Amino acid sequence: MSKPLENKLALVTGSSRGIGAAIAIRLAAEGADVIVNYAASPNRAKAVVSQITNAGGHAEAVAADLSTIEGTKALVASIDKVFGGKFGGRLDILVNNAGMVKFGPFLESPDDFYDKHFNLNVRSLITLSKDAAKRMIKTGWGRIINIGSCHGEAAAFPGVTMYVATKFAVRGFTRALSRELGPTGVTVNNVQPGAVDTELSPDDNGPAAQAMKKLMSVGRYGRPEEIASAVSFLASPDSAFINGESLTVDGGWNA
Numbered sequence: 001m002s003k004p005l006e007n008k009l010a011l012v013t014g015s016s017r018g019i020g021a022a023i024a025i026r027l028a029a030e031g032a033d034v035i036v037n038y039a040a041s042p043n044r045a046k047a048v049v050s051q052i053t054n055a056g057g058h059a060e061a062v063a064a065d066l067s068t069i070e071g072t073k074a075l076v077a078s079i080d081k082v083f084g085g086k087f088g089g090r091l092d093i094l095v096n097n098a099g100m101v102k103f104g105p106f107l108e109s110p111d112d113f114y115d116k117h118f119n120l121n122v123r124s125l126i127t128l129s130k131d132a133a134k135r136m137i138k139t140g141w142g143r144i145i146n147i148g149s150c151h152g153e154a155a156a157f158p159g160v161t162m163y164v165a166t167k168f169a170v171r172g173f174t175r176a177l178s179r180e181l182g183p184t185g186v187t188v189n190n191v192q193p194g195a196v197d198t199e200l201s202p203d204d205n206g207p208a209a210q211a212m213k214k215l216m217s218v219g220r221y222g223r224p225e226e227i228a229s230a231v232s233f234l235a236s237p238d239s240a241f242i243n244g245e246s247l248t249v250d251g252g253w254n255a
C-alpha cells in the first residue's frame, strides 16, 4: 500500500533529538525521504538516520549550524545534493524545528541574548522558508511547518521573555507568509507545543517543571511523538485547506 508522503522530500531542522527527531521518524514512516539536520551531535543524528533506515525508510544527516548565516546557506545548498540528487532541487516539506531557550530574568540577561535567540529561532526559519517556498512554488505543492510554542500564544510563564518574543515572531511570520503563498499550493502553518519531555525543558523533577505541569490541564509533559503526529497531519495532503493556522498541542496550557 502506498504511503501518503511517498516520493516527497522533507527537511526537518534540528532533528538529531527531541521533537525534531520524532518528526523526522514520523515523516519517514509516512513515506517521505528525510533530511535530518543537526549542528553539534553527529552521533545522535546518525542514530536517527539508522532508526529510519532500519524501519525501511530513507534519511540522510546534514550538519549545519543554523545560528549562522553560513550554516543556513550550507543547509540550503545540501537540498540539491541529498539522496544522490534524485529530487533535482525539489523540496516538498520544510519543518522549521531547530530552536533554543535560555531561562532567566530578562534584566540580568547578557548582551548577546537577542542574537542568540533570534538568529536561530527566527532568522534561520525565515531564510529557509524563503528558499523552500521558491522550490515548492515550482511544483505547485508544498508544506512549510514552523515549530512555535505555547509561549507564542501568551506569556504565561516568567523568565523566558526573549524566547516568548521569538515565538510570537514565528506566529506572525506564519500568518503573513500564508497570505502570500496561499494561491500557489504551498501552505504555511505553525505547531505550538506545550512543555514537552526533551532536553530543552526544565528537569522533570525540578520546581520549574512542576510549575509548567500545573499550567497544563493534562498535568504532564508532552511526548515528542505527540507533536510529531500534529506535524504529520499538517504535512499530509489531507490538510490542504489549513493555511496560516497556529495549532496548539499544549496539553491545555493556553485553554
Ligand SMILES: NC(=O)c1ccc[n+]([C@@H]2O[C@H](COP(=O)([O-])OP(=O)(O)OC[C@H]3O[C@@H](n4cnc5c(N)ncnc54)[C@H](OP(=O)(O)O)[C@@H]3O)[C@@H](O)[C@H]2O)c1
Pocket (backbone or CB within 6 Å): 013, 014, 015, 016, 017, 018, 019, 020, 037, 038, 039, 040, 041, 042, 064, 065, 066, 067, 068, 096, 097, 098, 099, 100, 120, 147, 148, 149, 150, 192, 193, 194, 195, 196, 197, 198, 199, 200, 201
Ligand atoms: N521541549 C519543549 O517543551 C518545547 C515546547 C514548545 C516548543 N518547543 C520548540 O520545539 C523545537 C524543538 O525543541 P526540543 O525540545 O526538541 O529541543 P532540544 O531537545 O533541545 O533539541 C534541539 C534540536 O535542535 C538542534 N539545534 C540546536 N541548535 C542548533 C543550531 N544552531 N543549528 C541547527 N540545529 C540546532 C539540536 O541539534 P544539535 O544538538 O546537534 O545541535 C537538536 O536536534 C524548538 O523550536 C523549541 O522552541 C519545545
